[in-house]
Amino acid sequence: MSDKEFIDLKAVAPAEVAEVDLYQHREKIYTRRIEGFFQRIRLYTGWPLLVGYFLLPWLSWDGRQLVLFDLPARKFHILGLTFWPQDFPMLAFLLIIAAFALFAVTTVLGRIWCGYTCPQTVWTSIFMWLEQKAEGSRNQRMRRDKGPWSREKFTRKALKHVSWLFVAYVTGFTFVGYFYPIRELLVDLWTFNLGLMPLAWIVFFTLATYINAGWMREQVCTYMCPYARFQSVMFDKDTLIVSYDPNRGEPRGSRKRTVDPAQLGLGDCVDDELCVQVCPTGIDIRDGLQYECIGCALCIDACNSVMDKMGYPRGLVRYTSERELEGGNTHWLRPRVLGYALVLAVMVGLFSYNMVARIPIELTAIRDRSQLYVATDAGAIENIYTLQLANKDNSSHEFELSISGLQNASLVGETVHEVQAGELRSISIRVRAQPDLLEQPSSKFWIVAQATNAPELRASVESRFLAPR
Amino acid sequence: MSNFWSLWVIVLTVITFALMIWLLFSNRTREQEIDKQTTGHVYDGIEEYDNPLPAWWFYLFVITIVWGIGYLIAYPGLGNFPGLLKWTQLEQYEQRVAEAEEKYGAIREQYLAQPIEDIAGEPQVRKMGMRMFGNNCAQCHGADARGSYGFPNLTDEHWLWGSTPEAMKISIAEGRQAAMPAFGDVIGSGGVTNVTAYLLKLNGRDAEPALADAGEKVFQSNCVACHGADAGGNQALGAPDLKNDNWLYGGSPEQISHSIRAGRNGVMPPHKDLLSDAKIHIITAYVYGLSNQ
Numbered sequence: 147m148s149d150k151e152f153i154d155l156k157a158v159a160p161a162e163v164a165e166v167d168l169y170q171h172r173e174k175i176y177t178r179r180i181e182g183f184f185q186r187i188r189l190y191t192g193w194p195l196l197v198g199y200f201l202l203p204w205l206s207w208d209g210r211q212l213v214l215f216d217l218p219a220r221k222f223h224i225l226g227l228t229f230w231p232q233d234f235p236m237l238a239f240l241l242i243i244a245a246f247a248l249f250a251v252t253t254v255l256g257r258i259w260c261g262y263t264c265p266q267t268v269w270t271s272i273f274m275w276l277e278q279k280a281e282g283s284r285n286q287r288m289r290r291d292k293g294p295w296s297r298e299k300f301t302r303k304a305l306k307h308v309s310w311l312f313v314a315y316v317t318g319f320t321f322v323g324y325f326y327p328i329r330e331l332l333v334d335l336w337t338f339n340l341g342l343m344p345l346a347w348i349v350f351f352t353l354a355t356y357i358n359a360g361w362m363r364e365q366v367c368t369y370m371c372p373y374a375r376f377q378s379v380m381f382d383k384d385t386l387i388v389s390y391d392p393n394r395g396e397p398r399g400s401r402k403r404t405v406d407p408a409q410l411g412l413g414d415c416v417d418d419e420l421c422v423q424v425c426p427t428g429i430d431i432r433d434g435l436q437y438e439c440i441g442c443a444l445c446i447d448a449c450n451s452v453m454d455k456m457g458y459p460r461g462l463v464r465y466t467s468e469r470e471l472e473g474g475n476t477h478w479l480r481p482r483v484l485g486y487a488l489v490l491a492v493m494v495g496l497f498s499y500n501m502v503a504r505i506p507i508e509l510t511a512i513r514d515r516s517q518l519y520v521a522t523d524a525g526a527i528e529n530i531y532t533l534q535l536a537n538k539d540n541s542s543h544e545f546e547l548s549i550s551g552l553q554n555a556s557l558v559g560e561t562v563h564e565v566q567a568g569e570l571r572s573i574s575i576r577v578r579a580q581p582d583l584l585e586q587p588s589s590k591f592w593i594v595a596q597a598t599n600a601p602e603l604r605a606s607v608e609s610r611f612l613a614p615r
Numbered sequence: 616m617s618n619f620w621s622l623w624v625i626v627l628t629v630i631t632f633a634l635m636i637w638l639l640f641s642n643r644t645r646e647q648e649i650d651k652q653t654t655g656h657v658y659d660g661i662e663e664y665d666n667p668l669p670a671w672w673f674y675l676f677v678i679t680i681v682w683g684i685g686y687l688i689a690y691p692g693l694g695n696f697p698g699l700l701k702w703t704q705l706e707q708y709e710q711r712v713a714e715a716e717e718k719y720g721a722i723r724e725q726y727l728a729q730p731i732e733d734i735a736g737e738p739q740v741r742k743m744g745m746r747m748f749g750n751n752c753a754q755c756h757g758a759d760a761r762g763s764y765g766f767p768n769l770t771d772e773h774w775l776w777g778s779t780p781e782a783m784k785i786s787i788a789e790g791r792q793a794a795m796p797a798f799g800d801v802i803g804s805g806g807v808t809n810v811t812a813y814l815l816k817l818n819g820r821d822a823e824p825a826l827a828d829a830g831e832k833v834f835q836s837n838c839v840a841c842h843g844a845d846a847g848g849n850q851a852l853g854a855p856d857l858k859n860d861n862w863l864y865g866g867s868p869e870q871i872s873h874s875i876r877a878g879r880n881g882v883m884p885p886h887k888d889l890l891s892d893a894k895i896h897i898i899t900a901y902v903y904g905l906s907n908q
Contacts, residue, residue: 162649168642170667369669516754520763523866530757532749559759572745574758 172365174291177274178284178423182447188262188271195263200316203323208540215325221568228568230538232508239497246493248373250486252380254478256387257441260374266366267440269317269359270426273310280306284423310360311352318351364427368438378437383469384476388441390421390432390463391471398432403456414458421445421463431463506538507545509595509605518612526578527613528558533573535595535605537565543597547575551591552611555579562598577611587615621694628693632684639676723893731780731896735904744901747894751886752902760905765864765881770905773861775881777850778906784899790885793853797878798837804876806833811872817846818860853881 205212207226214223222229229236251258260267281287281302290299323331326344334340335348358366367374381387395415401407407414415432422430424445427438431445449463467476514530521527537543547561558576565571577591589611597603616624656663690698697703723743726734734740749758755766762768767775775793776786799807813830815822835844841854848856860866863881864874886895 163646164649165644166647166649167644168667169670169673171670365669365671369672514753514758517757517763520757521865523862528761528763530759530761532758558761572742572749574745574749574753574760576757576759576761 173428175364175426175428176284176288176423177426177444178420178448179274179278180420180424180444180448180451182450184443184447188442191262192268192271196268200320203320203328211327213324214327217325226540228506228538228540230508230536232536233504233538236497236500236504239493239500243490243493243497246486246490249380250483250490252377253382253385253483253486256381256385257374257377257439258386260367260440261442264440266358266363266371267426267442269313269355270363272313273359273363274426276309276313277306280309307360310356314352314355314359315348317355318348318353321351322347364438364440367427367440374437374440382480382482383472384467384478384480386465386467386476387435388431388439388443388446388463389435389466389468389471390415391461391466392432393471395432395462414453414456414462416452416456418452420448420452424448435468505603505605507543507595507597507603507605508534508536508538509593509607510534511593511607511609513609513612519614520576521614522578525581527581527584528576528578529611530574530576531593531609533575533593533595533607534570535563535565535573536570537567539603540567542566542569543599543603545595545603546598547573548594548596549577549591550594550606552577552579552589553583555591555611579611579613581613584611584613588612616695618695621696624694625696628687632680636680639673639680643673720893723891723897726900727893727896731784731900731903734897735900735907737900740897740900741904744897744904747890747898748901751890752898760902767863769902771861772906773856773859774906775848775850775853775855775863780899780903782850783902784895786883787895787899787902788885788887791853791881791883793879793881795854795874795879797876799876802833802837802875806830806837807872807876810834810838810875811868814846814857814871815868817858820860 202213203211210223212223212225216223220231222233248259277287281290290302293299319331319335320328322344325347331340331344335345362370392413395413397411397413398415398417399410399412400417401410401412419430421432422428422445424447425431426442426444427440429436429438431439443465446463446465450460453460453462470476510533512532512534514532517530519527519529533547535545537545542564544562544564547557547563549555549557556578558578559574561575563571563573577593579589590608591611592606592608594604594606652664654663654665687693687696688698689700690702692698722739726737726740748756748760752760756762756769757766760769767773772778774782776782776791798810802810809826809830810833811830812822812826813828813834816824816827834842834846838846841852842848842857843854846857848854855861855863862870864870864879890898
């Protein structure tokens, strides 16, 4: 209904008041299967990602799972590198990069992520495909759902849900396999030796997948997903959108293939509603840009197939921009895009530098608090420190401790320590200094740990040395 | 919580629940113009749609309320009502302690069965011992066990109460009390000066020979009961060896004189009521390992 009709109606008739439900019952969407160019793109880009997701936890490196987020041990193994919780700023970097990449891509290409890569879309398509296999085409499904229960209906429905649950289980199992060694997980699960927590998580992710991709579908995009809502602030007139061309299509109407539409006073839209029937979010693309639209281009494929049949040029529904629809040309290089790209490049640069310059050892120092200092018979002043030396490298190293920044000071105690790969070693050590050489009662200095067999493995920590006034 | 406040909390909680349920269900439907699509809010020509919420949203509210009621029945929350599951934080804490005890207790018991000399070098014992030492001993002896003024260094070869594992274990479990009486009034200030000179001479340090000789006589008549005729000390009493130039309360002439004049009291508190036998065993092994590497 256009705004004009609405206002007219109100002007002539007094408002009719009735009791309305403030909650909307979901209308089940029956999607028609369609093939075409953009569907193939989705298939070719989706498969490698899916295979990657399901295969990655099964790959090993140096006898250890290639990607394993070992939460109980607080160690995160990614492609031969081991990250500790101390490395979490890296994750923040990664998330910032992901966010800006999303902003940049959305500004230029619209909801490419939603339409092609988002797990919600990908798994929903898998589930729709299974639904099609079990229950048949759109029309068959609609007819059967309206009809009475029969043995066949039950069998087909059961088949659908079992296949959904199976895919959901494999998905959930694989997901937990990123956090629990997946080979052990498989054995433990099927020999009933799995602990309650991993089991509960497998059940949770299985059910979440089953409900999201089977039952919730577009409800997730429409009501739950924040990205679907805030993408509107990233859109401008030049953003790529899926749109119907009303100038070419209107007035819509059915006609025979042999008739010239111009004679009937019609546009190119044959009004067969194919674009509506294939839409996974249940909207009519001809109503213009809507927040429900995930940019999946199914309606483009559907409309193009009709245009081909009718012998009209393709692209009545197409990827375009608002500016292009108004007759202009899309500006690809615009300040907003360049700004996002610049920030993205800076963040990627910083992250790469941090990754390359990352030193896989960590040193912290805790001063003994019970005594400010110890005075020795020889007149020296000593402070006691407990050091935590973490070796995040994948091989063990021998570290030599030293100090800098304190004149004529020395370490008392064992200064050479072997720290195993992945070990966090506590070392207690004493620093001895000559009080007459200290300028202040509290002096800043550094404790340094240097691997004896690897010059690049060096960490230092700042601490304080206290002495009597 | 007194009965009044308990009742107060229960009544408030129940009223809140009832209000929430009423609020939810009374707003299920509304009298409204048919075909009214916007809220009437207009900003810069942009109108706000008045779209309904999805129905499953309503059911989520219902589930939340049911969950909340179930929670209050099962867990403590309604005033003093402990909940049907009788769950308490204390119980959970004790459970966790028991779990840890089960896990690590066995390891500790296994070491308790072995002699201290044998396990002192074990990496696991050293790590466990270091942790326990840090928690229980480092306050006085320092994190590196090298001690400080008044608290002995545990990494050297000098021992006040004996260097055997057994003696160390007794020191930790039973504690020690050492008393050096004040001799200032007994031997006079001249006596103190002379004995100090004698001790300095014994340790090969600079001392006036005449004073030292006089001091030896005073020492022989006053100090030998505890420190022995050769000043070698007596580990049964915790009387230190005075010839090794290792001074618990400082080795300067002034500090030595002060110890003689005013006396000293050393106290090592007993730990048998604080730590289990196995833990004391492991700490002993750690300390033994520090001085017998």
